[in-house]
Amino acid sequence: MEKFRTPLSRVRLWGSAKAGSGLFVAQRxxxxxxxxxxxxxxxxxxxxxxxxxxxxxVAWLQSSWNAEILILLILAMFYHGYLGVHEVVEDYVHHEVVKAITLVSMKFVIIAITVASVLAVLRIALGT
Amino acid sequence: MIMTHKRPLSPHLQIYQPQLTSMMSILHRATGVFLSVGILVLAYWLIAAADGTETYQQAQSLLGSWLGLLLLFGWSFSLFYHLCNGIRHLFWDAGLGMDIKTAYATGKVVWVATIILTALAWVLAFSLKGGG
Structure with a gap:
């Protein structure tokens, strides 16, 4: 039976197929x-x-690869945490307005603290 | 036209008996959320370090207080649990170890690894700090 159905009829009503898979891959x-x-x-x-x-x-951050790995940690960990909490908010916050405000605020906050943290590491590593 | 048939709904949570697998799944999320709070503290610590000696000392003594150490213990436990269980999740994503018997076995391995790693981290941290 299944093989006679068109691809469109198989996916219809089973939810969004927009950008979700990209975020799924990024999380992993x-x-x-x-x-x-x-x-x-x-x-x-x-x-x-x-x-x-x-x-x-300061000396530790100015030597070898420590600053670089720390910046990689900031980028990967902050993004991973953002994606995870985003998913939790989507699952448990049911009020549409509260959900929208929470998700948008999270986006602003995560970008702001990522930039501030990378800048902090760079300031120490470059000695400025 | 769009909602011609109803999607299946799972029964509410209270109806299930707590099991190792479901509890570990919830704990994975809980530790993830708690670790995300830790991200804010990590950012504060880095910004304090960039600000200079005084601000950094302030941050260090805050983290070294009993409340700071308690939170750091929570974050270290959460990190090790989330890391070990996350590897378990990655294997599931690859389609491996999804049968009930293996899921329980790997769940127990995650618990043992988490406890050993957390204990090891704190024993090492305190013995090295005491020596230096």
Missing amino acids: LTAIALVPISLWFVASVIFFIVKADHAAL
């Missing part, structure tokens, strides 16, 4: 990236940051 790609990066960050905190003063932290 950031997840894969965050496995090594977040473990690197936890190890850095344990082995270095807990006993570092400000000067030691």
Whole structure:
């Protein structure tokens, strides 16, 4: 029976097929990236940051690849968190206006703190 | 024309008996939301570090207070749980390990790994800080 149906009739009434799959893929790609990066960050905190003063932290961020990995962490983790909370809000906030305001505010906030955090790392790494 | 037949609805949550698999699924979301709050603290910490020695010391002593350490413990547990269970989810996305027996077995592995990693992180952090 199924094979006689047109592709359109198979997908009709089963919901949106717009940009959702792109976000689905982005959530998983950031997840894969965050496995090594977040473990690197936890190890850095344990082995270095807990006993570092400000000067030691600055020196650490100015040496080798630390600033670069930290910026990758910010980009991947903040985007991953944004996508996840977006999904939770979509699932549990049912008031359309509240939902819209929450989702738009989240977008502004995540972009603002991402820019501020990357800039903070760059300022330390470049010594300005 | 659009809504000619009703879509299936699942029964409400209270009707189910709590199970390892469903509890772990809810905890995956809960830890994810809690970790997103941690993102704000990470951003604050980085901005404080860029601001200078004084602001950084302020941030460090806030995070080093008992409330800060309690929150950091929560975030470390959440990170390890979300990371381990996230790997489990990635295997499911690839279509692997979806039968009930494997789902329970990997669920238990996630719990053991989370507890070991969280304990290891804090033992290492305290012993290294004490030494230095």
